[in-house]
Amino acid sequence: MDATEIGLWGVPLAMLGGAIRVSTPFIFVSLGEAITERSGRINLGLEGTLVFGAMTAYAVAVMTGSPWLGLLAAAAAGLCFGLFHGWICKFRGVNDIAIGIALMLFGSGLAFFFGKPFIQPSAPDLPAIPFGGWSDVPQVQAALSVNVLFLIGAALAVFLWWAFRNTRAGLILRVVGDSSDAARAMGLNPNTVRLLATGLGGALAGIGGAYLSLYYPGSWTEGISSGQGLMAVALVIFARWNPLGCFAAALLFGGAGALGPALQSVGVTQGYYLFYAAPYILTLVIMIATSSPSRSLAGAPGELSITK
Amino acid sequence: MSDRGKKALGVETIGMSMRFGAFTALDDVSIKVPAGSFHALLGENGAGKSTLVKCIMGFYHPTAGDILIDGREVGIASPKDASALGLGMVYQHFALVPSLTGAENLVISREKVPGIIDWRNERAALAQFMERMPFKLPLDVKVAELAAGEKQKLEIIKQLYLGRSFLVLDEPTSVLTPGEAQEVLGLVRSMTKAGDLTVLMISHKFHEVTAFADDITVLRKGRLTGTGKVSELSHKQMAAMMIGDQPIAALDSRAPVPVGARQILTVKALKAPDRTGLRTIDIGELDVKSGEIVGVAGISGNGQKEFLEVLAGQRTRDAGDVLVKGSPYGASRAEARTLNVRFIPEEPLRNACAPRMTVAENMAFRTFDLNEAGKPISWIRMSAIRDYATRLVEQFKVKTASLASPIASLSGGNVQRAVLARELTGEVDLLIVSNPCFGLDFSAVAEIRARIMKARNAGAAVLLMSEDLDELLELSDRIFVMSDGALVYETPIAQASVQTIGEHMAGHH
Numbered sequence: 168m169d170a171t172e173i174g175l176w177g178v179p180l181a182m183l184g185g186a187i188r189v190s191t192p193f194i195f196v197s198l199g200e201a202i203t204e205r206s207g208r209i210n211l212g213l214e215g216t217l218v219f220g221a222m223t224a225y226a227v228a229v230m231t232g233s234p235w236l237g238l239l240a241a242a243a244a245g246l247c248f249g250l251f252h253g254w255i256c257k258f259r260g261v262n263d264i265a266i267g268i269a270l271m272l273f274g275s276g277l278a279f280f281f282g283k284p285f286i287q288p289s290a291p292d293l294p295a296i297p298f299g300g301w302s303d304v305p306q307v308q309a310a311l312s313v314n315v316l317f318l319i320g321a322a323l324a325v326f327l328w329w330a331f332r333n334t335r336a337g338l339i340l341r342v343v344g345d346s347s348d349a350a351r352a353m354g355l356n357p358n359t360v361r362l363l364a365t366g367l368g369g370a371l372a373g374i375g376g377a378y379l380s381l382y383y384p385g386s387w388t389e390g391i392s393s394g395q396g397l398m399a400v401a402l403v404i405f406a407r408w409n410p411l412g413c414f415a416a417a418l419l420f421g422g423a424g425a426l427g428p429a430l431q432s433v434g435v436t437q438g439y440y441l442f443y444a445a446p447y448i449l450t451l452v453i454m455i456a457t458s459s460p461s462r463s464l465a466g467a468p469g470e471l472s473i474t475k
Numbered sequence: 476m477s478d479r480g481k482k483a484l485g486v487e488t489i490g491m492s493m494r495f496g497a498f499t500a501l502d503d504v505s506i507k508v509p510a511g512s513f514h515a516l517l518g519e520n521g522a523g524k525s526t527l528v529k530c531i532m533g534f535y536h537p538t539a540g541d542i543l544i545d546g547r548e549v550g551i552a553s554p555k556d557a558s559a560l561g562l563g564m565v566y567q568h569f570a571l572v573p574s575l576t577g578a579e580n581l582v583i584s585r586e587k588v589p590g591i592i593d594w595r596n597e598r599a600a601l602a603q604f605m606e607r608m609p610f611k612l613p614l615d616v617k618v619a620e621l622a623a624g625e626k627q628k629l630e631i632i633k634q635l636y637l638g639r640s641f642l643v644l645d646e647p648t649s650v651l652t653p654g655e656a657q658e659v660l661g662l663v664r665s666m667t668k669a670g671d672l673t674v675l676m677i678s679h680k681f682h683e684v685t686a687f688a689d690d691i692t693v694l695r696k697g698r699l700t701g702t703g704k705v706s707e708l709s710h711k712q713m714a715a716m717m718i719g720d721q722p723i724a725a726l727d728s729r730a731p732v733p734v735g736a737r738q739i740l741t742v743k744a745l746k747a748p749d750r751t752g753l754r755t756i757d758i759g760e761l762d763v764k765s766g767e768i769v770g771v772a773g774i775s776g777n778g779q780k781e782f783l784e785v786l787a788g789q790r791t792r793d794a795g796d797v798l799v800k801g802s803p804y805g806a807s808r809a810e811a812r813t814l815n816v817r818f819i820p821e822e823p824l825r826n827a828c829a830p831r832m833t834v835a836e837n838m839a840f841r842t843f844d845l846n847e848a849g850k851p852i853s854w855i856r857m858s859a860i861r862d863y864a865t866r867l868v869e870q871f872k873v874k875t876a877s878l879a880s881p882i883a884s885l886s887g888g889n890v891q892r893a894v895l896a897r898e899l900t901g902e903v904d905l906l907i908v909s910n911p912c913f914g915l916d917f918s919a920v921a922e923i924r925a926r927i928m929k930a931r932n933a934g935a936a937v938l939l940m941s942e943d944l945d946e947l948l949e950l951s952d953r954i955f956v957m958s959d960g961a962l963v964y965e966t967p968i969a970q971a972s973v974q975t976i977g978e979h980m981a982g983h984h
């Protein structure tokens with residue numbers, strides 16, 4: 168068989184590869200948001216954190232030549248954003264959603280401001296592991312070239328799923344997210360727990376940003392995120408705050424996002440633009456299908472402001 | 476931990492005072508709860524019961540006074556200190572985490588929890604601990620799925636698991652069926668008798684106090700007004716200590732329901748989803764005649780709230796009919812107006828008021844767009860609204876600083892009076908009421924019940940839902956029991972027995 172002529176098989180293959188490639192930032196942002204929301208707070212600012220993380224990672228990688236230092240810097244920047252959000256929200260009368268929107272705009276704006284000089288230069292990429300070496304087909308090799316961050320994200324999802332039930336930290340997080348009163352009666356300070364959870368969530372979103380600029384698409388532009396941070400927040404609700412669900416949902420979104428380019432690559436010339444909208448349509452469909460006017464979400468943390 | 480705390484503790488306060496600014500919440504209160512006794516703390520809302528308890532538990536730092544444990548003076552600066560000394564509290568509103576299982580709740584509330592929890596070991600240890608407990612509980616079920624009685628038991632078990640041997644119970648039976656209340660208090664009583672536990676119970680219910688407590692202390696307006704052995708006191712004496720000499724509204728005597736009274740409310744084959752959307756509530760048939768009060772009993776969470784929301788138009792129904800005086804009723808403003816339907820929901824500040832709007836505006840919600848003749852008007856006259864409110868405030872004795880204060884600034888009893896004034900003024904053919912006296916004090920309760928009875932005697936059909944069985948027995952002509960979303964039992968008041976109603980509430984039939 169001619170290696171380059173795999174015909175329509177290219178579509179599912181490209182979608183698989185796309186799912187793995189595109190889903191990684193979703194995985195990190197949604198896992199971060201899952202931690203934050205499980206603590207009873209919602210951080211919409213992760214979109215801004217994602218963009219700022221992408222810029223920071225790229226800039227640091229350009230300057231130091233090391234993508235790993237870039238990744239660390241992005242995580243640190245995300246941590247700062249998260250801690251800032253968590254710190255502001257501890258004050259009375261502050262609405263976490265409003266602060267989230269403000270931080271979303273602030274993060275993006277700051278990233279554009281500092282990122283201007285880094286649009287031109289190129290930074291070293293994060294490494295990928297070629298799992299497709301057994302095949303001669305370039306499309307298979309392309310699809311199975313998996314970035315280490317994807318693997319870390321997958322492991323993290325499993326770890327968080329386990330940790331929510333089997334560690335002290337996990338149980339404390341769930342206690343705080345479900346009932347501030349119970350937490351206080353236990354001598355826990357909900358604000359401290361939420362501060363840490365929001366910080367951690369921000370750090371993970373920063374890592375998601377680093378993946379964007381240092382691997383796929385692999386360069387720093389102002390439109391790099393196109394709302395992925397926001398979609399990840401929606402995805403957490405769809406996944407019912409379950410880390411494994413977040414991982415699966417991220418793959419689904421990634422696959423949907425790869426549909427347009429995949430169709431284009433096999434020569435579909437008409438209407439493929441419509442398929443570029445697949446992730447957004449999927450978001451809408453999922454939100455409509457899983458909501459109901461007469462019942463509240465099962466499994467939602469009790470302290471979350473959107474479900475109260 | 477589970478091994479220590481075999482022995483009950485005796486607790487004493489001496490000259491306890493607590494001031495918040497100029498307000499004295501607690502004034503020189505000394506109480507003595509000997510080890511192994513069951514002590515009841517009585518008093519009206521705002522009498523200082525919870526302030527006293529919070530001082531003992533370290534939530535408040537008293538302005539003056541000392542705490543003695545087993546005769547020795549101790550300093551309690553925080554709830555942590557209190558628990559280290561073996562003092563524990565079971566709150567009125569459960570302090571359990573709903574989405575965690577019983578086992579998770581127990582383990583995480585422990586002082587020292589390992590970083591990684593070895594569930595196999597913990598389960599074994601818990602099973603061993605539960606064997607020594609007087610009651611059995613499923614620990615692997617999410618707390619949200621437990622019945623109220625089970626939650627209350629789990630709260631008590633949690634305190635024992637944490638090694639507490641002095642327990643404060645804050646109105647522990649307010650959400651339990653009579654049967655569950657008997658069971659839980661009986662078990663606690665047996666533990667105090669065995670000398671394992673000392674209990675200080677905050678309560679409103681005299682019959683519980685008489686049945687289970689050894690001694691009582693009564694507070695009124697922050698002062699100690701009485702103390703003594705339960706065996707030497709009558710309910711009347713206790714009530715006198717609690718409320719002093721303020722007048723209590725008397726209940727009108729019940730006019731007999733006229734034969735052939737007109738049927739006002741008819742509910743037929745009503746189906747609606749409940750809050751989770753997983754179950755449906757299903758009301759087969761319910762009718763309320765003019766001049767009678769039909770009570771609906773049930774433990775909260777059995778669909779009463781949803782039923783009420785359907786009647787109030789807050790929840791859509793899947794099937795069935797609601798008829799008022801024979802015409803279909805969809806709870807629109809126009810229908811409520813023409814059919815004279817009035818509504819007093821529970822938590823009136825949330826469900827029947829706009830909290831930040833003024834008292835006058837809130838009282839005018841039913842009538843602000845009508846003129847004296849009941850015809851719609853196009854310009855709203857504030858002066859008319861004020862006059863109307865002035866009249867009602869006087870008539871219903873609503874205590875408010877001014878008509879222009881936001882209604883949220885009123886006390887619970889006065890919010891309820893204001894809502895009652897609005898709903899009971901004018902012609903009332905159907906009155907739907909839910910938990911009207913929840914959280915109100917003695918005199919407000921008596922007055923509100925008297926108003927409802929008066930409305931009934933004036934010919935209104937009243938549907939009364941309440942979690943307080945005593946209230947239902949006092950007011951109703953017929954009682955239905957709602958369990959698991961359906962009406963499972965009906966009895967005329969003459970044949971009503973607490974025992975049977977309680978069994979149906981618990982779903983044991």
